[in-house]
Amino acid sequence: MIAVLYVDDELQLLEMARVYLERSGEFSLHTASSVKSAIAMLEGHRYDAIISDYQLPGPTGIDLLRHIRKTDEHIPFLLFTGRGREEVVIEALNCGADFYIEKGTDVVTQFLQLEHEIREAVRRRRAEEARVEMEAMLHITNAAVRSAQNPILITDLEGNLIFVNPAYLETFAYTEEREVLGKPVTDFFASPEMADVVVGELLRTKAWAGEVVARKNGGDTFDARVVANEISDESGRVLGYVASCTDLTEQKLAFTRLEEYARLLKQASTAATELAEYPLDANIYQCIAESLQSLVPPGSVVFVSSVCRTPDRTVILLEAFQGISSRETIESIIGRPLAGLAMPVNEEHLSSLAKGSFHTINGGVRDITFGLLLPGPCRALEAVLPGGCFLGAGFTWKGQVKGSTAVLLPVGASFPYLDILDLFIRQAAAVLQRREAESELYAGNPEIIHGSRPASLHTGIHDR
Numbered sequence: 001m002i003a004v005l006y007v008d009d010e011l012q013l014l015e016m017a018r019v020y021l022e023r024s025g026e027f028s029l030h031t032a033s034s035v036k037s038a039i040a041m042l043e044g045h046r047y048d049a050i051i052s053d054y055q056l057p058g059p060t061g062i063d064l065l066r067h068i069r070k071t072d073e074h075i076p077f078l079l080f081t082g083r084g085r086e087e088v089v090i091e092a093l094n095c096g097a098d099f100y101i102e103k104g105t106d107v108v109t110q111f112l113q114l115e116h117e118i119r120e121a122v123r124r125r126r127a128e129e130a131r132v133e134m135e136a137m138l139h140i141t142n143a144a145v146r147s148a149q150n151p152i153l154i155t156d157l158e159g160n161l162i163f164v165n166p167a168y169l170e171t172f173a174y175t176e177e178r179e180v181l182g183k184p185v186t187d188f189f190a191s192p193e194m195a196d197v198v199v200g201e202l203l204r205t206k207a208w209a210g211e212v213v214a215r216k217n218g219g220d221t222f223d224a225r226v227v228a229n230e231i232s233d234e235s236g237r238v239l240g241y242v243a244s245c246t247d248l249t250e251q252k253l254a255f256t257r258l259e260e261y262a263r264l265l266k267q268a269s270t271a272a273t274e275l276a277e278y279p280l281d282a283n284i285y286q287c288i289a290e291s292l293q294s295l296v297p298p299g300s301v302v303f304v305s306s307v308c309r310t311p312d313r314t315v316i317l318l319e320a321f322q323g324i325s326s327r328e329t330i331e332s333i334i335g336r337p338l339a340g341l342a343m344p345v346n347e348e349h350l351s352s353l354a355k356g357s358f359h360t361i362n363g364g365v366r367d368i369t370f371g372l373l374l375p376g377p378c379r380a381l382e383a384v385l386p387g388g389c390f391l392g393a394g395f396t397w398k399g400q401v402k403g404s405t406a407v408l409l410p411v412g413a414s415f416p417y418l419d420i421l422d423l424f425i426r427q428a429a430a431v432l433q434r435r436e437a438e439s440e441l442y443a444g445n446p447e448i449i450h451g452s453r454p455a456s457l458h459t460g461i462h463d464r
Contacts, residue, residue: 001025001026001027001028002026002027002028002048002049002118002119002122003027003028003030003045003046003047003048003049004021004027004028004029004030004047004048004049004050004051004118005029005030005031005032005038005041005042005045005047005049005050005051006018006029006030006031006032006050006051006052007031007032007033007034007035007038007050007051007052007053007056007061007064008031008033008051008052008053008056008080009033009034009053009055009056009057010053011033014031014033016107016111017029017031017051017111017114018031020108020111020115021111021114021115021118026119027115027118030045030047033056033057034056034057034058034059035056035058035059035060035061035063035064035067036058036059038050038052038064039064039067042068047075048075048076048122048125048126049075049076049077049078049118049121049122050064050068050075050076050077050078051078051080051114051118052064052065052077052078052079052080053079053080053081053082054079054081054088054092055081055082061079061081061092062079062088062091062092062095062097065077065079065092065095065096065097066095069095069096073096074125074128074129075125076098076099076118076121076122076124076125077096077097077098078097078098078099078100078101078114078117078118078121079092079097079099079100079101080101080103080110080114081102081103082102082103098117098121099117099121101113101114101117145165146165146166148165148167148244149167150167150244150245150246151164151165151167151168151171151172151244151245151247152164152165152167152168152242152243152244153165153168153185153242153243153244153245154231154240154241154242154243155185155240155241155242155243156240157238157239157240158184159184159185159186159199159241160182160183160184160185161180161181161182161183161184161185162181162182162240163181164177164180164181168180171216171245171247172188172214172216172217173216173217173218173220174217179217185243186199187215188214188215189212189213189214189215190212190213190214190215190221191212191213194212194213198210198212198226198228202228202230202241206229206230207228207229207230208226208227208228209225209226209227209228210225210226211223211224211225211226211248212224212226214226214245222247222248222249223247223248223249223252224245224246224247224248225245225246225248226243226244226245227243227244227245228241228242228243229241229242229243257416260417261417261420264295264417264420265420265423267294267295268291268295268420268421268423268424269423271291271294271295271424272423272424272427272428272431274287274291275287275288275291275427275428275431276427276431276434278431280435280438280439280442283319283320284431284432284435285304285305285306285319285320285403286304286319286320288304288320288405288428289302289303289304289319289320289321289322289405290320290322291424292304292322292405292407292421292424293322293323295420295421295424296407296409296415296421297409297410297413297415298410299323299387299410299413300323300387300407300408300409300410300413301321301322301323301324301385301387301407301408302321302322302323302405302406302407302408303318303320303321303368303405303406303407304318304319304320304321304403304404304405305317305318305319305403305404305405306319306402306403306432307350307401307402307403307404308342313344314344314345314346314347314350315342315343315344315345316342316343316344316345316370316404317340317341317342318338318339318340318341318342319340319403321338321339324338324385326384326385329384330381330384330385333377333380333381333384334373334377334381343369343370343372344372345370345372349370349371350394350401350404352392352394353392353393353394353396353401353404354394354396354399354400354401355394355396356393356394356395356396356422356425356426356429357393357418357422357425358391358392358393358407358418358421358422358425359391359392359393360389360390360391361389361390361391361392361406362389364378364382364390365378365381365382365385365390366378367390367392368390368392368406385408386411387408387409387410387411388408388409388410388411388412388413388414389408389409390406390407390408390409391406391407391409391415391418391421392404392405392406392407393405393421393422393425394425394429395425395428395429395432396429397429397430397432397433402429402432402433402436403429403432405425407421
């Protein structure tokens with residue numbers, strides 16, 4: 001309903017206006033006989049229009065108009081008065097009155113005109129309010145769409161792009177809207193057949209959602225999740241189509257990494273179980289080396305050593321290795337066979353391995369030989385062992401290093417799952433400790449045969 005406030009000191013006219021305007025059920029009329037009482041009513045109610053006489057007890061109708069315009073510039077105000085002086089009309093219009101009606105003897109005609117003017121003024125105001133509200137909503141929507149992280153596009157009825165947001169330009173490797181606007185949306189599909197399927201389904205059902213292979217500027221492609229819908233007005237007339245898409249590259253990469261992590265974790269767990277069940281008379285170090293090489297990137301080189309302690313010295317003994325294609329060249333550089341290569345060290349040298357977790361060995365070959373190899377042979381070995389960084393760890397049990405391992409990754413390779421390797425070497429350290437205890441336990445029993453070390457160790461680098 002249209003809520004109207006009518007201010008007039010002619011009480012009979014107020015009552016006639018109420019009866020006439022409210023007869024259709026479209027208007028709700030409140031009345032006041034003075035500006036003071038009208039202002040009090042305005043404070044407690046919201047009106048769609050105001051009618052006022054000019055000549056009132058005390059302040060005039062124009063005084064009321066000035067008061068209202070201080071807080072509301074748009075509410076329709078109609079001056080309905082018997083004072084037809086030109087200066088009154090001009091003053092009223094200058095102060096913001098929407099319409100002026102002079103009272104006369106034909107009451108019905110006057111109320112009919114008044115009803116029409118009120119209805120038109122309110123219609124105009126409501127339309128303006130709706131326009132302002134729509135503009136504000138469009139501004140908010142536009143800001144939201146433009147700030148969205150997912151690409152959003154709008155096409156016309158022919159499927160040509162008429163809007164894209166910044167995320168669309170970034171995802172599809174464009175810099176400016178003019179590079180894409182006007183182009184068929186099908187140009188951004190890697191497969192014309194898939195584009196036909198999506199467009200056909202969208203035309204048939206008015207909506208489509210699924211995965212496509214999208215094509216970037218320059219020809220690169222990526223997997224994308226697309227949700228598209230028809231845009232129509234209130235009458236159902238189709239205006240165009242809107243779609244948003246999500247680049248699935250990172251999502252699928254993360255899923256692949258998760259699958260790889262799960263696979264390696266299962267593999268490490270299986271390898272650790274096999275270590276625990278390995279016979280005492282078999283080479284446990286070879287088993288460790290083979291298991292490690294199956295966990296690290298292809299092309300890696302793995303070295304596994306034991307720590308042999310005697311009253312006179314502590315020796316790192318190379319027990320097993322995997323992935324070396326230039327063994328003979330390496331052996332000619334160091335002057336000894338790789339198998340059984342012994343390097344005397346002290347406990348201080350082993351301190352870096354005591355933490356029992358994999359870490360990057362920054363010094364390369366020189367560091368994995370505990371600084372015992374001279375710079376010349378170090379450079380020669382690095383030339384025949386082309387690779388990236390070294391990773392190293394110790395087989396540590398209760399703070400004592402039982403052995404060590406070093407992994408040389410291929411050039412450019414990285415291994416983000418060091419926690420899996422840590423899990424494996426901790427299990428390997430426990431197995432080595434248990435085997436050592438069992439070897440000592442069964443040492444006097446001739447029926448128990450276990451992997452024994454040579455009576456005299458091969459001499460290491462310093463022994464030369």
